[in-house]
Amino acid sequence: xxxxxxxxxxxxxxxxxxxxxxxxxxxxxxxxxxxxxxxxxxxxxxxxxxxxxxxxxxxxxxxxxxxxxxxxxxxxxxxxxxxxxxxxxxxxxxxxxxxxxxxxxxxxxxxxxxxxxxxxxxxxxxxxxxxxxxxxxxxxxxxxxxxxxxxxxxxxxxxxxxxxxxxxxxxxxxxxxxxxxxxxxxxxxxxxxxxxxxxxxxxxxxxxxxxxxxxxxxxxxxxxxxxxxxxxxxxxxxxxxxxxxxxxxxxxxxxxxxxxxxxxxxxxxxxxxxxxxxxxxxxxxxxxxxxxxxxxxxxxx
Amino acid sequence: xxxxxxxxxxxxxxxxxxxxxxxxxxxxxxxxxxxxxxxxxxxxxxxxxxxxxxxxxxxxxxxxxxxxxxxxxxxxxxxxxxxxxxxxxxxxxxxxxxxxxxxxxxxxxxxxxxxxxxxxxxxxxxxxxxxxxxxxxxxxxxxxxxxxxxxxxxxxxxxxxxxxxxxxxxxxxxxxxxxxxxxxxxxxxxxxxxxxxxxxxxxxxxxxxxxxxxxxxxxxxxxxxxxxxxxxxxxxxxxxxxxxxxxxxxxxxxxxxxxxxxxxxxxxxxxxxxxxxxxxxxxxxxxxxxxx
Numbered sequence: 001x002x003x004x005x006x007x008x009x010x011x012x013x014x015x016x017x018x019x020x021x022x023x024x025x026x027x028x029x030x031x032x033x034x035x036x037x038x039x040x041x042x043x044x045x046x047x048x049x050x051x052x053x054x055x056x057x058x059x060x061x062x063x064x065x066x067x068x069x070x071x072x073x074x075x076x077x078x079x080x081x082x083x084x085x086x087x088x089x090x091x092x093x094x095x096x097x098x099x100x101x102x103x104x105x106x107x108x109x110x111x112x113x114x115x116x117x118x119x120x121x122x123x124x125x126x127x128x129x130x131x132x133x134x135x136x137x138x139x140x141x142x143x144x145x146x147x148x149x150x151x152x153x154x155x156x157x158x159x160x161x162x163x164x165x166x167x168x169x170x171x172x173x174x175x176x177x178x179x180x181x182x183x184x185x186x187x188x189x190x191x192x193x194x195x196x197x198x199x200x201x202x203x204x205x206x207x208x209x210x211x212x213x214x215x216x217x218x219x220x221x222x223x224x225x226x227x228x229x230x231x232x233x234x235x236x237x238x239x240x241x242x243x244x245x246x247x248x249x250x251x252x253x254x255x256x257x258x259x260x261x262x263x264x265x266x267x268x269x270x271x272x273x274x275x276x277x278x279x280x281x282x283x284x285x286x287x288x289x290x291x292x293x294x295x296x297x298x299x300x301x
Numbered sequence: 302x303x304x305x306x307x308x309x310x311x312x313x314x315x316x317x318x319x320x321x322x323x324x325x326x327x328x329x330x331x332x333x334x335x336x337x338x339x340x341x342x343x344x345x346x347x348x349x350x351x352x353x354x355x356x357x358x359x360x361x362x363x364x365x366x367x368x369x370x371x372x373x374x375x376x377x378x379x380x381x382x383x384x385x386x387x388x389x390x391x392x393x394x395x396x397x398x399x400x401x402x403x404x405x406x407x408x409x410x411x412x413x414x415x416x417x418x419x420x421x422x423x424x425x426x427x428x429x430x431x432x433x434x435x436x437x438x439x440x441x442x443x444x445x446x447x448x449x450x451x452x453x454x455x456x457x458x459x460x461x462x463x464x465x466x467x468x469x470x471x472x473x474x475x476x477x478x479x480x481x482x483x484x485x486x487x488x489x490x491x492x493x494x495x496x497x498x499x500x501x502x503x504x505x506x507x508x509x510x511x512x513x514x515x516x517x518x519x520x521x522x523x524x525x526x527x528x529x530x531x532x533x534x535x536x537x538x539x540x541x542x543x544x545x546x547x548x549x550x551x552x553x554x555x556x557x558x559x560x561x562x563x564x565x566x567x568x569x570x571x572x573x574x575x576x577x578x579x580x581x582x583x584x585x586x587x588x589x590x591x592x593x
Contacts, residue, residue, distance in 0.1 A: 184585065185468060185585070185588070186587070186588075187587075188586075188587035188589070189587035189588045189589040191588060192589035192593040193592075195593070229585050233583075235584060235585055236593070237587075237593050260348075
């Protein structure tokens with residue numbers, strides 16, 4: 001008799017989130033399986049990879065990851081196009097220069113830049129603010145309004161600013177990134193609050209991604225549990241896809257900055273680990289990792 | 302269930318100030334309020350009582366006994382303060398608490414036979430709080446055997462399984478429930494007690510009551526004998542008297558795994574059902590657990 005391996009089936013499934021509109025749109029989530037368990041059930045969408053660009057000329061980037069982009073970093077439009085040529089599924093634009101501790105450019109200037117990128121680059125776009133909750137609320141609301149109807153993925157929405165941000169995102173037809181500090185209970189709380197303003201198909205969870213050697217295990221555990229709670233236990237408030245924003249975290253470590261090959265590996269191993277933990281969307285910096293992780297997802301590594 | 306009033310606790314700002322200033326009236330007001338609310342015992346928590354332990358233990362017991370004749374649960378880890386207070390208790394007191402720690406066995410536990418008290422013995426040992434049912438069993442069997450050796454009868458022992466906050470460790474909340482169920486078979490004749498409000502430590506203040514009350518019903522269903530609790534919560538008192546039977550029944554249904562359709566319930570009943578599910582570990586805790 002032929003042996004048939006027993007298969008687990010689960011009651012819950014991850015919501016499918018669409019980022020971007022028309023033929024530039026990208027879908028993430030939608031699976032009713034644990035990470036990469038393609039043999040168990042439906043994986044509506046394979047994990048996607050965004051390459052990261054910023055509006056600050058890649059200030060502070062390690063030379064090893066700057067290398068492939070060095071002639072385009074002053075121009076986010078060119079930089080984004082280069083990332084697409086290098087195989088990115090989406091572009092992640094980080095509005096570094098809005099940081100009050102840095103260049104502190106005003107919200108309308110940042111919003112105009114995002115609008116320009118949307119107009120000139122044919123890609124689904126993730127937009128991260130600088131991480132200052134007050135400034136982000138202002139900047140990201142302006143971005144939402146300036147790009148009304150473009151269905152960007154915008155964040156981070158945090159405990160301190162989610163209300164106005166979710167309002168702007170809902171009003172202008174975008175998706176939101178719900179970010180909490182590596183804590184499953186706080187993560188659920190923010191999701192529950194956001195679900196009062198937005199449907200789950202417009203929310204992506206960012207549990208915060210730490211780099212290898214800097215607490216990656218914690219991120220791994222939280223992502224793994226999020227997926228288990230959503231898929232195995234069917235918890236409605238935990239069924240959104242997850243974004244692993246890890247490139248910047250990896251490339252700021254001394255280990256990654258020590259050399260090209262080690263840097264790429266540092267980012268690659270972190271990415272692969274968080275993929276196994278359940279990330280649906282990875283934000284990376286080095287194009288070699290974009291290629292390698294895609295091969296791994298397709299089972300070619 | 303026997304209720305031990307928790308509100309004279311050194312962590313409370315009012316109490317710590319009253320203790321520092323030896324302000325008898327402030328302590329007595331809290332004692333009277335809890336007595337009127339229906340407490341069976343009053344817990345007098347002095348904490349570590351580092352400064353003038355004997356004088357403090359004696360003062361606190363005397364101060365409270367001036368306004369009420371309710372039995373006292375004397376709560377400190379300082380044996381000197383404990384002994385000074387126990388000497389003065391008019392009714393048979395509860396020594397709160399001893400544990401399996403070496404210094405507790407040596408310094409605290411012998412006070413129980415010496416002053417003929419009842420005694421709280423927790424599952425804690427020198428290795429900390431046991432993480433699951435099996436290790437709780439192991440530690441309490443050892444510690445109670447030691448107490449028996451000192452001449453303390455099971456009937457005078459109130460076992461404390463140690464309640465941890467649901468916001469910090471949801472699994473432990475369920476472990477304590479399970480432990481309660483098997484305790485009578487392990488140690489026939491022992492009583493049990495929990496620090497009930499600890500389950501809601503770390504939860505925003507307005508939401509603590511529903512966690513405390515639901516967990517009380519659940520623990521009671523599994524055989525809990527007594528709780529150190531917020532007796533100034535009228536709904537908790539009402540539930541403990543057997544009031545609001547439909548709530549009690551609903552919580553029971555959740556514990557038995559029966560299907561409960563929350564759509565048909567009023568707001569309050571729905572909150573109890575959601576809370577019971579969180580305390581059983583069926584749904585992941587968040588501070589917004591009542592909102593989803």
